Amino acid sequence: MRIRYLGFALLTWFPGVLHAQSAAQPCSAPSLRGGFFAPKQETYSPETKLTYTCDNGRKPTVKGWWATSTCQNGKWSHEPQCIGSIQACGEPPKIPHAVIIHQEYQEVFAVDSEVQYECEDGYTVEEADGNKSIFCIAGSWTEGPTCRTGPGTGHSGSTVGGTDGTQPGGGSSTTSGFNDRDSRPLPTTIDHCGAHPNVPNGIVVQVERKFLKYQCNAFYTQVGSDTVTCSSNGKWSQLPICKEAFCVLDLAVYKSSGFKLSGVEYVKEGETKQLQCIWVDWWRIFRCTNGRLTYTQCCHANDIYYGRCR
Structure with missing residues (x-):
């Protein structure tokens, strides 16, 4: 009987502990493209640490060539990810009077990553659609929002002139700068x-x-x-x-120069093509440079091997 009461007392005194244990969820194995991780399991218990690295030409989103991620309440913190260095973006730009929200710090961001900003009190986003996000596209961040003061905020530069949009002493206020920015198209899907x-x-x-x-x-x-x-x-x-980026080689033009073949050949810009003359082990070399075709005389294979063909 005493043990039963003791168990009831523990349930009464420590409900928070039991709730925290029941709320903790396992994590499924991450989908890591361009890298590999250990240990490899189908599911991971809470607080399990995962170590991963990336293939050549890619790197983790955090600093270093390897990284660790922890299973926390059914999700990985951070999400294991390998990104290409060419298409990735560095840290997002700092915008005056704004802070990045819902985002852990990363040294690099993958293509198509989104970062959202929040203006400080007294400032609002002066964009046509109220966009507060920037996106990583092909190694560069899209243009970010501008946090400006609104009427009655008490900050400098909030409103110039009266409430009717006129300057003190008459005349309309200058707002073309805002209008130009608001009408500027933004990147989208x-x-x-x-x-x-x-x-x-x-x-x-x-x-x-x-x-x-x-x-x-x-x-x-x-x-x-x-x-x-x-x-x-x-x-x-x-x-x-x-x-x-090629030159056209019409062999009919060189038919009298001792070629066995006929027809048309193509030579890539900056490359050479070796074609056989009518004699065994004799060749002529064609080269395409700046769209112009040049060629050597028919040379013996030994002369070509030792670089004596001109």
């Missing part, structure tokens, strides 16, 4: 712009929520950024250009 734009001699190789990535076909070189974003006005950012 790519579905807002509709079908993917066509880049001649190029293809889309990566589709993310907030950007497209293009790659030029073989024998073409890229001019401009390979990343295309969508703005709130429904327009795509400037598209890359896939410029010809």
Whole structure:
């Protein structure tokens, strides 16, 4: 009987302890792309520490080449993640009179990461849609919000002139600066712009929520950024250009020069192509430089090997 009463007393005195134990949830194994972790399990008990590292060319979102994450109430803190250094962003910009909310500090942020700001008391966001977030797109942060003072806040620069929008002594106040900023299109998701734009001699190789990535076909070189974003006005950012990067070799032109082959060959910019002459072990070397084709005489294989072919 005494033991039963003692158990009842413990339940009465320490309900918070029992509640905390029941609230703690295990974690499932994280989905880590571009890296690996240990120990490997299907589920992890609360407060379990996980160690992970990333493949070459990638790194954890925290400082160092390896990182640890802890299972806390069913979630990993922080979420294990490996990011590419080229497309990643550094720390978010500091905005006057604003602080970043709901975000642990990270040294680098993955593509498409979102960071939200909150203005201090007396300041508001002067954006057309009240946007308070910035996004990591192709290695750069999008333009952040501006926290400005509103009427009656008592801060400097809050309102110039009377409440009717006129300057003291007559005349309208100057607000073109605000209006220009408010009308500036903001980056948004790519579905807002509709079908993917066509880049001649190029293809889309990566589709993310907030950007497209293009790659030029073989024998073409890229001019401009390979990343295309969508703005709130429904327009795509400037598209890359896939410029010809090859020379055309028409063998019919050199038929009298001792070639066995005929037809058309293509030589990439900055590369060479070796074609056989009519004699055994004799070759002619073609080179494409700045879109212009140059070539050597027919040389013996030994001369080519020792670099004596001109």
